[in-house]
Amino acid sequence: MSLLFRIHQWFSFLGNFASYGLAYLIQSIVVLIFVALSFVALIYIFRKYMARIQRRIGPNRVGKFGLLQLIADALKLIGKESILPENRDDMAYKIAPVIVMIATILAFVLIPFGDLAYFGSLAVTHSKVTLVLMFGILSIIPIGEVLGGISTKSNYALLGTMRAVAKDISFEIPMMISVLAIVIVSSRSYVTGDAITGGLSLSGIVSNEIIPYGIIEPLGLLIFFISMIARASYSPFDLGESDSELISGYTTEYSGMRFGFFYIGLFGMVYLSSFLISLLYLGGSNGPYDSYVGFIYLFIKTDILVLISFLIWVAIPRIRIDKFVDLGWKYLLPLSMVNLVYAGLFVLYIR
Amino acid sequence: MSHWIELNIGPVHPATHGIYRFRVKLNEETVEDVDITIGYLHRNAEKICELNYFVNNTIYFDRMDYIDAMNMELGYLRAVETLMDMEVPERAQWIRMIMAELSRIAARMVGIGALGLDVGMLTPFFHTFHEREKIQNIFVEASGGRQEVNYMSIGGVYQDFNDTIINEIKEFIAGFKGKLEEIVKMFTDSEIFWQRNVGTGVLEPDIALDYGVTGPMLRASGIPYDVRKDSPYLYYDKVNFDVPIAKSKDNMGRFLVKVEELRQSVRIIEQCLAKLPEGPYFNPKAKKSAMLLLKGQGDVFTRVESESGEFGVFIRGDGNVKPYRVHARSPSFKNLAVVPIMAKGSLIADLIITIASVDAVAGEVDR
Numbered sequence: 001m002s003l004l005f006r007i008h009q010w011f012s013f014l015g016n017f018a019s020y021g022l023a024y025l026i027q028s029i030v031v032l033i034f035v036a037l038s039f040v041a042l043i044y045i046f047r048k049y050m051a052r053i054q055r056r057i058g059p060n061r062v063g064k065f066g067l068l069q070l071i072a073d074a075l076k077l078i079g080k081e082s083i084l085p086e087n088r089d090d091m092a093y094k095i096a097p098v099i100v101m102i103a104t105i106l107a108f109v110l111i112p113f114g115d116l117a118y119f120g121s122l123a124v125t126h127s128k129v130t131l132v133l134m135f136g137i138l139s140i141i142p143i144g145e146v147l148g149g150i151s152t153k154s155n156y157a158l159l160g161t162m163r164a165v166a167k168d169i170s171f172e173i174p175m176m177i178s179v180l181a182i183v184i185v186s187s188r189s190y191v192t193g194d195a196i197t198g199g200l201s202l203s204g205i206v207s208n209e210i211i212p213y214g215i216i217e218p219l220g221l222l223i224f225f226i227s228m229i230a231r232a233s234y235s236p237f238d239l240g241e242s243d244s245e246l247i248s249g250y251t252t253e254y255s256g257m258r259f260g261f262f263y264i265g266l267f268g269m270v271y272l273s274s275f276l277i278s279l280l281y282l283g284g285s286n287g288p289y290d291s292y293v294g295f296i297y298l299f300i301k302t303d304i305l306v307l308i309s310f311l312i313w314v315a316i317p318r319i320r321i322d323k324f325v326d327l328g329w330k331y332l333l334p335l336s337m338v339n340l341v342y343a344g345l346f347v348l349y350i351r
Numbered sequence: 352m353s354h355w356i357e358l359n360i361g362p363v364h365p366a367t368h369g370i371y372r373f374r375v376k377l378n379e380e381t382v383e384d385v386d387i388t389i390g391y392l393h394r395n396a397e398k399i400c401e402l403n404y405f406v407n408n409t410i411y412f413d414r415m416d417y418i419d420a421m422n423m424e425l426g427y428l429r430a431v432e433t434l435m436d437m438e439v440p441e442r443a444q445w446i447r448m449i450m451a452e453l454s455r456i457a458a459r460m461v462g463i464g465a466l467g468l469d470v471g472m473l474t475p476f477f478h479t480f481h482e483r484e485k486i487q488n489i490f491v492e493a494s495g496g497r498q499e500v501n502y503m504s505i506g507g508v509y510q511d512f513n514d515t516i517i518n519e520i521k522e523f524i525a526g527f528k529g530k531l532e533e534i535v536k537m538f539t540d541s542e543i544f545w546q547r548n549v550g551t552g553v554l555e556p557d558i559a560l561d562y563g564v565t566g567p568m569l570r571a572s573g574i575p576y577d578v579r580k581d582s583p584y585l586y587y588d589k590v591n592f593d594v595p596i597a598k599s600k601d602n603m604g605r606f607l608v609k610v611e612e613l614r615q616s617v618r619i620i621e622q623c624l625a626k627l628p629e630g631p632y633f634n635p636k637a638k639k640s641a642m643l644l645l646k647g648q649g650d651v652f653t654r655v656e657s658e659s660g661e662f663g664v665f666i667r668g669d670g671n672v673k674p675y676r677v678h679a680r681s682p683s684f685k686n687l688a689v690v691p692i693m694a695k696g697s698l699i700a701d702l703i704i705t706i707a708s709v710d711a712v713a714g715e716v717d718r
Contacts, residue, residue, distance in 0.1 A: 050473075053474055054473065054474050054476075054478070055477050055478055055481050078656060155356050155357070155358050155359075156358070158356070159358070159377075159699075162379070162380075195548035233469050235472075236471065236543055240470070241642060242471075242700070243471075244365050244366050244468055244469040244470075244471060244703055245366060245367060245469075245699055245700055245703045247364060253363060258589070313474075314470075314473065314474055315465070315472070315537075315541075316472065316541060316543060317470040317471040317472040317541055317543045317544050317547065318470060318471025318543070318547075318700075319543050319546070319547075319702070320546065320547055320698060320700045321380055321698065321700065322380075322698065323543075323546060
């Protein structure tokens, strides 16, 4: 039973077509609002957490304990004049931040949030190939970055774009290979050794993952975590922005809410990557009584990962571009191959 | 094949601490050429000094290296006092030494914090500024000014040290020792920080000497030259301190030299506090009512060791109450000139760190 069918049941007097349509709409809105709220809370926590590390107080003026700071910031960004660079490619310039933001938000739709007592599973999509869809959507984001960088015809943005592309190319492959290893491992139940289906959907992987895959293949967890930091592009891998060198990289010429969209994309990726890691490697919503509170397990795992990401963000300096590309091609790619072979051998062994 | 683009680093850019402009010729990420444009903060300080009484010029020197104001004042006043044969009482000299070293620490804190920012770590910046803030509070207590202090004056200092100030300094020193190690650990514990600093921005000693580079940059190239040691002023010959050098000649060497000098500054301040005698804090010949009448004749050139290197002041007096000519030999100006040599052929990320480790202050470069 899932949230979709619950809502469908409530509105079943409208007839099949209308009630399903309504159910899809309502559950999408509910899940997205929930994600957005937790996301806002997360940014507040990030700013407080960062301030503590840096001997500051952090936001404490707007609202109680500065809780409304983010809303004030958002209003400020909306109210700001959006300065348009003169030599821009208008279409590309305006569409780029929208692509980044929408792709990031869209990816949340595919996440199986786990079960919640009466409502059942809180997943918006029930596709059998959510894993494939997820990485398909994630690969849209670089398009936005490239469009945004090149359309402004600024040298800073151009260099930032080149770095962002180098980053995406060199870390996409190890990431995908380590995901492939997950698919291989989850193709067989390690309890009975039988072949099982559902390995291409996130919910299928989670339901097979009685022992977290991070324990079975820690190397894969490491590779995926590093690649996800690179995808989310925060420090140490914030090369697309490199704020001390290239001012703001590909977002240099953006201002106002268009810049805000990139900002949402950045924090959204941090959140999303933590979700993916906890789904693929840390057991997702599995745990005792997970048909009632599975959803809480997922959020606890994710939030801990987000805090770890923030700690990395605050504490580690930016790596240089050549060392960074080296890391991708010379270390992570061979390691991910080793991991893939290991996954295959593991499946052979449990059979 | 040369596909290059020109990138402007400055005048408004996060990597330029102060206002100067680097026009960088880039081949993809590699720096082919750097052209430095300065003068954005030129305020005619030397010319203005000719229009003022000797005593009034201190504030213009405050605003040269505005993060290391005490040493700038000291540099000017040393020249003026030599010109006028003005003796400075013993207590005033010890006080000046304490203040100069505190100011050096405060300035280094900015430099190191900004290096952190340029490497991409935000955190140490706040910690270093926290320490700088404490020093500025001491300055406020002593002079009323946070940054442009105008504390020293001809023949002594503006105000004597009272117990509050001495206690504050002692408290600061006690806390700073541990805090410095904590801040340094933030940098040196990071593998990436080493990776980015070791071997980048190499400055050969002969080039450094050719260009007149001084201060931590010269010492990091392996030449132990420090004005405080080689031609001591104040009572630097009566305190024990070491002049650290680095053999590696690169950005990491400069960072480590700067850090070690901070430890030496702490040592100096501790000795000064122990030796601080009782007595007058300014020469009665330069009493406040007669200050404008002080005259000087002849040419003098004196030097002090400021935060960024050897700060020299030349003054020619023609027997009048105003100087005939004032010239400042500013270390940042010379240090900045070697950046193109250090950065040639490196990556743009290295250039940024090299600029940060040179730590030139625009006010002093342009004067």
